[in-house]
Amino acid sequence: MKQLPASIWTLTVGIVVTLIAFWAGGHNGLFPEQASAQAPLVDNFFNLMFMIAVALFLLVAGTIIFFMIQFRQRPGDEGDGVPLEGDFALEAYWTLIPAVIVIVLGIYSVEVFTEMGGFAPGGGGGNHLFMSHHSHHKMKTQLVSDTDAPDASMTEEFNAEYGFGGTDQADVTVTVTGMQYAWIFNYPEQNVTAGELHIPVDKTVQLNIKAADVIHSFWVPQFRLKQDAIPGHNTELRFTATKVGDYPVVCAELCGGYHGAMRTRVYVHTQTEYDQWLAENQFAQNPDLSGAVAVHAEE
Amino acid sequence: MAQAQLPVSSELPQASGHHPTAWKWYDYFTFNVDHKLIGIQYLVFSFVFYLVGGLMAVVMRTELYTPDADVIDPNLYNALLTNHGTIMIFGWIVPAAIGGFGNFLVPLMIGARDMAFPRLNALAFWMLPPAGLLLVGSFFFGGAQAGWTSYPPLSLITANTAQSMWCLSIILAGTSSILGSVNFVVTMVKMRVPSMAWDQMPLFCWAMMATSVLALLSTPVLAIGLTLLFFDINFGTSFFKPDAGGNVIIYQHLFWFYSHPAVYLMILPIFGIMSEVIPVHARKPIFGYKAIVGSSMVICLIGLFVWVHHMFTSGTPPWMRMFFTVSTLIVAVPTGVKIFSWTATLWGGKIRYTSAMLFAIGLLIMFVVGGLSGVTLGTAPVDIHMHDTYYVVAHFHYVLFGGSVFGLYAGIYHWFPKMTGKMLNEPLGKVHFLLTLIGANITFLPMHVLGTQGMPRRVAMYDPQFTHINQICTIGAFVLAFSVIPFLVNVVWSWGWGEKASGNPWRALTLEWTTASPPIIENWHRLPVLTQGPYDYGFNGHEEAEITSSHF
Amino acid sequence: MTTAPNPSELAIQEETQADDHEHHDFRMFGLLTFLGSESLMFGALFAVFLIFRGEFPQWPPEETEVELILPAINTVILVSSSFVIHYGDAAIKKGNVAGLQKWYWVTALMGAIFLGGQVYEYATLGYGLTTNVFANCFYVMTGFHGLHVFIGILLILGVLWRSRLPGHYTAEKHIGVEMAEIYWHFVDIIWIVLFVLIYILALLN
Ligand code: HEA
């Protein structure tokens, strides 16, 4: 049999690796369903990196295995290999190509981060980067009153120092408090408090996140979003749920023995269902306010 | 503190002359100043801790076989995971790679008779047993339960006594590591044999140089962080108590300012081992000596500016997340240079598949997987989803187990003859390699999926949807536990009754192979003179046999 | 190489030679490396202090103000002691052991006065370690520095103790003297930064 020229081999290998990488980038099935506007952004970015990673892995591992076979010691050969100490062009290539890849990835991640609303915590674009609203002075009392008895302090402006989320103005605002080992969701405008999160679909939701005792982390895998709840710092998360259904809310930061059991659910409703849920609970939790229900439900 | 150690006199230590000709077994339990003996002390000590930490992991994996917390109490689970992480890092990889191989090899490789400050060296080692005792002892007080990261406020309100012991233990280990690093830097700068130019220093030594500089720059910050934590727990201060004005985020910065560089502390010496093992067993000069040296330094430098990638979901301003995304990604470039250089070293070689070489090649492949998953984590948008999930656990076991542990095994197979004068059994070594490779992949590969699908880390109970994948991981962990047996049998049997090793069984060119196996007490009767570079394989007229015969 | 003398003899010869010439800068280099690392410990404390300073509306908070006179006097004493200790070093470079002893005694004394002043300040400030975050920082930082001063005094006393032996320190051989001096300068520089951070910045608030 005649020996195939090296260039054909290289070409074939290149095509195969590219095909596998492309396929893996699109069909890895690693993620759960996408239920927020942010999720596809994250997934697409990850899939791109996964594709690059698969290609790089196949190339590196393939080369190693090929060399292992090709350059194994033959029986009886006690000599040394080729005394080659380097090759400038080759080294320049494998420094520059990865450098280009990581620069592209860096730019792309700033892009994705911006698109996800990462630069807009604190009420839609306010510059809170260097501002410090350290709330320790009334931390303790505030936390207790927030969770036990929502009152006037709730309507006070919530200054999130750090956060993440969509750039749109929020349609629904919920105060989230993490405590060992539960999440408390409070709807300040309606004076409703619940153990699960209920939100309308396709509306911008703003979560104002606090912690009552230790650090927790609010995570909805289907939304691809996570934000720590940090005692002493207010954080926020803004997003738009895009699929009706219910999804797990997971605490992702070690918070004690039952950290693993700190789970609840988020219910994404249609607007009507959501209004209905809100009205029922508003009525049940504030019997004296029954008159106001209709007004709010209308909004 | 350490200052008391500084010698105030200029009296010369009178070392030579009154030595015994070889150390006895009981010398290994004493305050001995010989760097080789100290190196072996570090290695054996840390391997015992590896078994302890591994046992903890096996118990954890057993618990995770089912979704409910039915095997052990969740608080005990947290204590186990905290101490598993702590022991593996501060009790196994760091002391074995830096203390063990660093001490044994650096003076031998640069043609010195000992480290620059032998007594300081012994002192640094003897800080570790008390540190280890503190950690193990903390279990009698419930064990520290806040994870190896010990974020306040959780670490301030759980198991106070045990947490305090944990702090002290790490501060001790850290001090030991600072003293050790001072010693390495001075030794390499001042004590190379006169004939050795900087660009003839073996790459392992360069790796130790980068490691030491990194340790010197980052460890003090951890010491302060843990001291403040200790004060908060015991002396009523409130640095990290939010309800009294403290700030929990500051702790995270202090912690990661050390602990991110710490991951490079754990991989750079291993990279050094790779650069020694691969050329010898491939019979090739190392490809790109200068690039490898340079990349160590670049990793060391950039490694100091990426720590916030562990805090993408903490209170971190957006510009910071972006800055640290980019800096984190950049580390992939120098690391890639190393990976590619080793791969190119294989090209045109005559590769001997010794156990050492198998572990080195296994490392190459496993580490690339871990490194690439690290790159995905390095980008803030993706990390927002992945942070604190099993995807992270998968990432760091690939780099730590598939990287550091494989590298330590490669090093042990390579230098065991030098350390003990006995050859390890090769067939047993290959069984060990296969079991480890298979076990590691069964255990850690599926964890990626757990993470992306939604399983957080550090949980004793989890959503039943993850049961099957967890069971695969647990089975893998049992395979890993089993894989230690051929290794232990091999080491014990070979050390006692193994085939005798010659001075240079692999026909290698670095200086440690120019003396006897095990080396005599002051390493050489007459210091060797360099006649060639450390990796000049295949060049005519530079046969390794020459230096072995003329200098020993 | 075949006719070399008894190898072990040669080894010993080589080693003592190496020691004479090299051991000196070994130690100095080791000390400097160590101090470089050590300064990052203080660096971390300074960073913590500055972060808190940026966060609090008033820093130092009310009722935990610092006083200025005593620390200023203390600063003058410590800074001048750095010059004093240098006289000691200059003396031994001329082989003057008595001069060395004199100046090192004075330095140790000044260090002790500094520590005394610090203790007095602690006793009269009216607030303790746990009062608030500022007090936490204040006591931890000055205490940690004080510990270093204390160790510095011990080193100086060590030099003085050894200097009793005739010929122990000479114009050529006095590395221990120099190391104690370098360490003392280090402690001094750290204090200047500390003083600026804690006391001077408080004035600017
Ligand atoms: C040996 C230890 C080690 C090493 C070497 C690394 C290496 C890297 N790590 Fe990892 N890491 C850990 C140990 C380590 N890590 C540990 C223990 C944790 C968890 C801590 C905890 O929370 O408990 C962690 C966590 C961790 C996180 C935080 C995750 C989270 O909690 O959310 C991140 C995020 O950026 C990260 C990134 C990286 C990157 C980018 C590298 C890079 O250095 C990798 C570079 C290597 C490669 C990229 C592969 C080879 C290169 C090529 C083949 C060239 C071409 C490549 C490209 C062009 C991409 N690591």
Ligand code: HEA
């Ligand atoms: C170098 C570091 C290193 C190494 C080698 C390992 C090795 C292993 N680790 Fe690792 N692990 C960490 C570092 C490491 N780990 C860190 C830093 C964390 C994070 C901790 C935290 O979150 O705070 C972690 C967390 C961690 C978790 C996540 C826990 C959680 O988040 O809930 C899990 C779960 O599976 C795990 C499993 C394992 C397994 C199965 C091994 C196996 O490789 C172990 C194999 C077992 C052995 C090799 C020993 C077997 C020996 C015997 C059974 C005999 C014993 C006999 C005597 C003692 C006499 N580890």
Ligand code: CUA
């Ligand atoms: Cu709350 Cu974990």
Ligand SMILES: [Cu+2]
């Ligand atoms: Cu890191």
